[in-house]
Amino acid sequence: MQSNSVSRGDSPAPRLALDLNAVELRPGYYTVEGTYDAATKTLTATMEGPDPSGSITRTKETTVWKDADNRVFTMYAPDGKTVSMRISYKRRK
DSSP states (O other), rough: OOOEEEEEOOOTTTTTTEEEEETTTTTSSSEEEEEEETTTTTEEEEEEEOOOSSOOOEEEEEEEEEEEEEEEEEEEEETTSSEEEEEEEEOOO
């Protein structure tokens, strides 16, 4: 599966991150909008777009920076509670 970030940037609103993506398995673009909490080092975002059947869905995703070299990305099912994917990233030194 390939994901191509079409546009990424910051909103004029404080601490708001925006993204527009295309994924091979989805029939269209989806948008990502979220906020960053500096106290918890967490980016919490909502992704909205068509699922493989074409129905519009909203899912939650978080990225937590554990330290300068480690972060954890978590994507949730549409219910917002069930973890559908978790990826731990570690910087190679």
